[in-house]
Amino acid sequence: MDELVRFGVSLDQRLLAEFDRHIRRRHYTNRSEALRDLIRDTLVGDEWDDDKETVGTITFVYDHHVRDLTSKLTDIQHDCHGRILSGMHVHLDHSHCLE
Numbered sequence: 893m894d895e896l897v898r899f900g901v902s903l904d905q906r907l908l909a910e911f912d913r914h915i916r917r918r919h920y921t922n923r924s925e926a927l928r929d930l931i932r933d934t935l936v937g938d939e940w941d942d943d944k945e946t947v948g949t950i951t952f953v954y955d956h957h958v959r960d961l962t963s964k965l966t967d968i969q970h971d972c973h974g975r976i977l978s979g980m981h982v983h984l985d986h987s988h989c990l991e
């Protein structure tokens with residue numbers, strides 16, 4: 893991991909209050925983590941706007957006993973055909989799957 897650098901940010905109070913609501917909605921544990929994600933999202937968005945070919949992976953673990961979850965995940969992938977090209981499924985243990 894790169895060295896962490898601390899820097900100060902000045903915001904008006906109302907914007908900071910909105911940011912804190914965003915943080916709570918997204919379940920971030922602190923502002924730094926939320927700010928890092930916003931910066932990453934912005935930088936990735938800039939790259940995509942440059943019309944560069946972009947590939948990525950999404951990896952997640954879930955409990956396949958959760959009702960309808962497997963079916964919902966499959967529906968989402970089919971709804972996004974063209975953007976989600978393939979999937980790989982790993983049965984991790986009795987309950988958990990990795991895709």
Ligand code: NI
Nearest residue numbers: 982983988989
């Ligand atoms: Ni499985």
